[in-house]
Each structure stands twice: as C-alpha cells, then as structure tokens.
Amino acid sequence: MDILVKSFNRPYYLERCLRSLKLQLRGNYTIKVLDDGTPEKYLQRIGTLFPDVQVFRSPFYAQKAAAIDAAARNEALYSLFSIPSRFWIDAVSGSTDLFYLFEDDFWLTRPLSLPDVEAVMRHEQLVMVKTHWGDNPHFLKGPKRTLTPEINAYRPKIPAQVDFLFHNRLRSLSILHRLGLFQINTRFIMPLYDLYSVASAFFDKHYWLYLWNTAQDGKVNENLQLINAIRYWKTRKPSFAYYPVDVSTTSYITSATNNYEGIDLDVFRFNHILNEAWLEGRLDAMEGYPADLPQTTIETILNQAADPAASFPEWLKWVERFKGQYASFGYLIP
Numbered sequence: 379m380d381i382l383v384k385s386f387n388r389p390y391y392l393e394r395c396l397r398s399l400k401l402q403l404r405g406n407y408t409i410k411v412l413d414d415g416t417p418e419k420y421l422q423r424i425g426t427l428f429p430d431v432q433v434f435r436s437p438f439y440a441q442k443a444a445a446i447d448a449a450a451r452n453e454a455l456y457s458l459f460s461i462p463s464r465f466w467i468d469a470v471s472g473s474t475d476l477f478y479l480f481e482d483d484f485w486l487t488r489p490l491s492l493p494d495v496e497a498v499m500r501h502e503q504l505v506m507v508k509t510h511w512g513d514n515p516h517f518l519k520g521p522k523r524t525l526t527p528e529i530n531a532y533r534p535k536i537p538a539q540v541d542f543l544f545h546n547r548l549r550s551l552s553i554l555h556r557l558g559l560f561q562i563n564t565r566f567i568m569p570l571y572d573l574y575s576v577a578s579a580f581f582d583k584h585y586w587l588y589l590w591n592t593a594q595d596g597k598v599n600e601n602l603q604l605i606n607a608i609r610y611w612k613t614r615k616p617s618f619a620y621y622p623v624d625v626s627t628t629s630y631i632t633s634a635t636n637n638y639e640g641i642d643l644d645v646f647r648f649n650h651i652l653n654e655a656w657l658e659g660r661l662d663a664m665e666g667y668p669a670d671l672p673q674t675t676i677e678t679i680l681n682q683a684a685d686p687a688a689s690f691p692e693w694l695k696w697v698e699r700f701k702g703q704y705a706s707f708g709y710l711i712p
Contacts (some may be wrong), residue, residue, distance in 0.1 A: 398485035405492030415442025436462035505585035573607035
C-alpha cells in the first residue's frame with residue numbers, strides 16, 4: 379500500500395512523521411513524500427535518514443524553496459501560496475488502489491495494521507477510513523456499527539440545511555449572503571467532513587480522485603471537494619469507517635504558514651530556526667513522542683536564536699491563538 383505524505387518546510391516534523399510510520403505500521407508499504415518547497419539541504423538529510431522513502435518535488439518546488447531561503451535571510455517576505463493540486467492528483471492517480479494520506483505534521487501514536495485495513499476496506503467496499511477525528515462532537519453523528527475490534531463503520535448524517543445551503547440550491551446561499559442574513563463558516567460545514575478528510579485517512583483512490591476532479595492547479599477550494607462528496611454520497615451510497623480511538627495525532631504548536639495580526643511571530647522565521655536546530659542535531663524530532671515537542675525544548679532553541687521576529691513570548695501568544703481557533707471548531711486540544 380502507498381503512504382502519501384504531503385510536506386512543506388518542516389523537516390523536523392517530517393522526520394517525526396516518517397519515524398512514527400516505520401515504528402507503528404504493520405504490513406507492506408511504500409512511503410512517498412510529496413514535497414512543495416522544503417529547501418534541498420533538509421531534504422538531503424531526510425534522504426540520508428530514510429533511504430527507502432521516495433521523495434517527489436512539486437512543479438513549484440524550486441521557486442518555493444528559493445523563496446523560503448530568501449525569507450530565512452530576511453531578504454523578502456514569503457508570498458508564494460499556490461497549491462500543487464495537479465501534483466497531488468497525479469501522485470494519487472499513480473498510487474495503489476487503496477492508499478493512506480498523511481501530512482508532515484501528523485504522526486502515528488499506536489500500531490496500525492495495513493493488512494487489516496485493506497481487508498475490511500475491500501470486504502465492506504469502504505471509500506474512506508478516518509484514523510484521526512480529534513474527539514470532535516461535530517463529526518460522526520450518524521449511526522455506527524462495529525466492523526473489527528478497532529474499526530467502526532458510520533453512516534454520514536448531513537443536516538438538511540447544510541445540504542440545501544451548501545449546494546446553493548435555488549441560489550439561496552448567494553441571496554442570503556447578499557442580504558447579510560447568512561455567511562457560510564467552518565463550523566457550519568463541519569458535518570460534511572464525514573464525507574472527506576484532508577489527511578490521516580485511508581482512501582479508495584477512485585473516490586479521492588472523484589472529489590478532486592474539479593480542482594484547478596495552483597488553487598484549493600475545499601468547497602468543491604465537499605460538493606463532489608455530497609454528489610457521490612447521494613448517487614452511489616458509499617460506505618465509510620473510522621477508528622473510535624485515534625491512531626494518529628497532529629501538532630497544535632506550529633504551522634507552516636499561519637501568521638496572525640497582532641502577534642509578532644513570523645512563522646517562516648520560526649520554522650527556519652527549528653529547521654536549522656534540527657539540521658545541526660540540536661532538535662530531536664522524536665523528543666516527547668507520542669506527545670508533541672516539549673515547550674521547554676522550543677523555548678531553549680528560540681532563546682538561543684534571539685530573533686526578534688520569532689521570540690518565545692510571541693510564540694506562546696501564537697500557540698494560544700492557534701489552539702483557540704481549533705478548539706472553537708470542537709477539537710479536543712491537548
């Protein structure tokens with residue numbers, strides 16, 4: 379089975395991700411990293427640490443890597459936010475029929491048997507199996523049944539108003555939006571993510587490709603994937619499943635791109651500092667595992683760097699804002 383890992387400029391987490399996969403996966407698999415700009419010196423070390431992992435570079439790679447290096451030297455602000463949609467689509471098109479989609483800031487926290495997942499997906503004709511849902515009460519509200527000791531099937535339950543408005547039936551959403559009576563937001567559409575997952579899920583590749591068949595290269599509009607998911611769900615009645623106990627987790631203390639107004643933290647400078655510490659052996663990617671990197675470790679590295687654009691006190695403010703954003707969506711934040 380192919381394991382596809384989307385990656386961008388956080389090699390310290392990419393190492394943690396890959397080590398967790400090798401530590402916890404059972405069965406035969408090939409790991410393919412889909413990188414979109416991590417500077418070459420970091421990818422070279424990843425290649426040395428994991429010679430059997432295949433690393434593919436997006437068409438935007440060279441331009442983005444150069445821009446990241448320029449930002450690290452304080453020569454220019456990073457401004458290249460194009461999304462390599464076609465790159466991802468091509469990777470999935472060439473993958474095994476069932477594949478595991480991951481991102482570099484996710485890591486497995488307990489054993490996961492690929493033969494067991496594959497067997498139940500084929501027997502039950504599942505199109506998606508979630509391995510992380512963060513105990514979010516806005517997900518998985520429909521009926522459930524046990525498939526294996528570790529995997530439950532679920533029937534998505536999409537509220538009628540979400541279905542109606544999200545599909546813009548009779549242009550209702552456009553009218554309400556224009557009148558200022560309603561504005562679509564993440565909380566409102568969260569039930570639709572019972573039909574889709576950005577990462578940490580097994581997919582039937584034909585289902586994933588159906589969801590992405592309207593994507594434009596350089597852009598991602600998840601509303602399009604969700605509209606396709608509703609259409610598929612209504613016409614083909616697919617089956618879905620999940621792990622009731624999360625098999626993976628993600629970071630809520632870093633990000634690849636999020637900057638916040640009013641918080642003086644440059645995320646690209648922050649990641650450059652951690653990337654360099656990792657490259658020099660001052661940051662152990664597995665420290666604290668299976669929990670996230672310890673705050674004390676990041677404090678030490680930031681204080682040593684003494685970079686006014688990435689100070690420890692501002693990072694603490696940033697983390698509070700970042701965690702609050704996800705907590706407001708219903709995620710259980712560690």
